Ligand SMILES: NC(=O)C1=CN([C@@H]2O[C@H](COP(=O)(O)OP(=O)(O)OC[C@H]3O[C@@H](n4cnc5c(N)ncnc54)[C@H](O)[C@@H]3O)[C@@H](O)[C@H]2O)C=CC1
């Protein structure tokens with residue numbers, strides 16, 4: 001007789017409602033692919049009584065804790081988000097012998113090691129393909145397909161909301177707030193969109209990617225983070241003038257001696273000729289550079305209910321297959337224990353925009369400050385306006401520490417009225 005695997009769904013919002021829909025509409029295919037019936041056995045929600053098309057009323061409960069402890073539950077799908085109660089619910093699921101599929105990057109980047117340890121202790125799976133770059137298969141290729149190679153760099157756009165906003169501002173001249181509102185309405189943004197626009201979401205994803213790629217424990221706290229809230233229309237115009245576009249990038253790199261890594265998230269100018277420049281809307285794209293493989297590019301929808309549910313369903317099939325085989329997939333791999341270096345050590349190029357007095361000798365003073373701190377200038381562009389001028393300096397490669405010291409010294413110059421913006425330049 002065909003076995004039945006019972007699934008508890010926690011959360012029925014943007015992603016959860018799509019998971020429930022696909023589980024129902026694709027039930028026959030899922031059964032054939034898994035080799036068992038995959039039955040939606042309960043759906044935990046925060047508020048009952050709302051219309052949830054396609055989800056039978058009798059499956060709805062507001063008691064998630066009791067649902068994950070039900071003895072008949074084989075797999076728990078957590079699409080609630082946030083740290084608690086999700087962490088407690090996942091730990092209860094493990095204790096109950098259930099495998100877990102989660103899309104919760106915030107939780108995994110904060111406490112992934114403890115969750116992996118708990119899953120291993122109870123002999124069950126923890127899968128989270130949806131947590132990074134939505135529908136794009138990225139976690140499994142890094143964890144499994146590239147397990148025999150040495151990854152040196154992971155670089156890309158991993159937040160759909162901010163890419164959508166920057167793209168709208170760049171191509172249609174839309175305002176920041178208007179673009180954020182649209183991204184929220186389309187289901188791309190987190191419950192609190194501060195997580196997106198301040199770079200927390202991308203930093204969590206960078207921590208997860210760096211941890212898997214470098215076999216090292218990396219948490220969100222290890223990742224340097226700047227969001228897009230300080231990016232102005234003037235920055236976007238300045239990028240355009242340089243043949244560039246502004247993107248929020250996540251960059252995880254192994255040092256040259258291979259003994260340490262850095263992980264950072266910040267807006268950056270990249271040339272229009274770079275493949276990441278043409279990543280539009282809520283799409284994501286990630287480059288992985290590995291010793292033997294060379295350069296790989298992963299591209300696709302990074303946010304939204306249906307694309308994210310696709311990744312959740314892929315994990316669901318995998319953990320169900322493992323259950324039937326009496327096995328588990330790969331757990332945490334953190335044996336390399338590389339040091340995570342601070343941002344000060346990162347070497348890159350910078351676009352520095354200064355408001356200065358339009359006086360003879362100012363340019364020379366500014367250039368001297370850059371030289372004194374060992375930061376070599378690539379180009380300078382000056383534009384006068386009513387006694388004041390805007391000075392845009394693009395540097396050659398320098399450490400973040402050297403650039404910060406340069407900027408601190410520039411602020412003390414009499415003729416420098418202010419530092420309008422500093423943006424890193426990548427991809428050249
Ligand atoms: N929306 C997207 O594009 C993506 C979302 N994710 C992740 O998926 C997870 C869910 O995201 P969304 O569906 O967009 O959020 P959402 O806010 O639309 O859905 C979460 C649902 O959980 C419910 N909830 C809150 N506390 C609960 C509790 N104690 N018990 C049961 N239900 C509870 C909320 O009422 C809400 O309906 C988050 O971890 C998010 O980071 C991951 C990739 C993409």
Ligand SMILES: N[C@@H](CC=O)C(=O)O
Nearest residue numbers: 159160161188190303
């Ligand atoms: N808010 C996230 C959702 C997917 O992870 C994003 O915009 O990328």
Ligand code: NA
Nearest residue numbers: 129132134136
């Ligand atoms: Na993914």
